[in-house]
Amino acid sequence: MTIQGSIPEVADPVIHVSELRKTFHTLDAEVIAADGIDLAVGRGTVTALTGPSGSGKSTLLHLIGALDSPDSGTIRVGDVTITEISARRLADYRASIGFVFQSFHLLATLSVLDNVTVPLLPRRGGRRDAARTRDKARELLAAVGLAGRENSPATKLSGGQQQRVAIARALINEPSVVLADEPTGNLDTHTGEEIIRLLFDLRDTYRTTLVIATHDFDLAKRCDNVVHLRDGRLTTEAPQV
Template sequence: MKNAKSLTHISCEDVFKIYKIADLEVVALRGLDLEVESGEMIAIVGASGSGKSTLLNILAGYDLPSAGKVSVLGRDLLSMSSSEIEGYRRTKVGFIWQQTGRNMFPYLTAIENVELPMMLIGDKPEKRRKRAEHLLELVGLSERMDHTQDRLSGGEQQRVAIAISLSNNPPLLLADEPTGELDDATAGEVMKVFESVNQELNTTIMIVSHDQDIAYKVDRVVLIRDGKLSTEITRDKSVGDGNELEEFIIVDGSGRVQVPKTLLDQTKIERRAKVRVDDKGVILEPGDANK
């Protein structure tokens, strides 16, 4: 049973990431603000180049922002030493790559792959084996423990990857397009495993995806565009079949908003808009595009 969500697990404040390629500067994140509660299952959705994988790599400790503040469970990632970052990656966060083959050593069995992270932090063999068996049972692979990668389907490999990422019992699990190489049916099975992990272990889970339909499988979806969060979609599980969605435009810490292009097209708002306030709130109207 999942505990009440109260603690802030992830906090990003005005985060920028700029990559330098030859003489060019590419801005991947532009003043991004985000909070994720402990035990939440959230998806970051955006097109290729929107900044979603950059955000995931920063939270995983694989990269650093150019500016801003990033904290996980109150720890400022930017103030950590190299050894502290290494410890963070080994015990505080699990990571799943999109490429199924990248998550496993092909010459090891499923259970040996799951045991490996525990071996690296010095856990005893008996403890490693017991936890690995439990995790593979949790992801529905108790009958595949002794199989190597070449004897597992793509979906089974991703379920092993989930078990591997949970080996050292991290409170945070990050997944980069974990269903991107899978067919719809297999992807659905993998998403059910994520949901089981979230419910049974109360693990905070962040999934990066290009598919907005993932909103029906997580607590919350945040859309990212041009390195900034634009829209948030939440699912109300208490209404009807539990798939009632509500969409919000995000207002960042500086008061900036990104209005979805579909809404701009519907309202014929182009370069600028008139703003007024009435008893219903803030109203945007088409401005004079000719001026």
């Protein structure tokens, strides 16, 4: 494990962030959530994003995932400089990466299987595509340990199982990058540990690059890199999580 400073040097960066800034304006305050972030993440690595609550972890993940846009700075993911492309290409980009949230964000009225195929819905294909998508979703559900649960209503599952569904959903587009925002934050220690083991296993199987925002120091210690945030800046101080 290395504690990464503000000048990143990695051999084969798949994520490259430069001079990233984002300020939120509320009615009576301004919050600088990203204050000039430089970051590089190597292909196939697992990076822990640590830091106290409010330090900007979610903001950074949202910006990298194009769920929000920065005020300035550049973000390159693979060959795409996402801070320079059109809204249409940004939608394609968004669909090409995986996102796992703390609170699962499953659709309550849909089955487990349909939740996994949701990211593919906008790309309406023929019937054969639909069949292929469902096969792929079944394969991923088996990979996350949920074979046999395909037709259950998603919200009838336990928290740990719901997060497994969310992870399968994140993988349906075969993303090269998966961003996970405190994926164990709503789970008990044992279940959280299983989810982390699953994420590491999937990284090995699917060769994805993983960035995990987490408060869990035990988890951070197992990652290839640890990036510590404080007040929207990367710091080199020892993580206090």
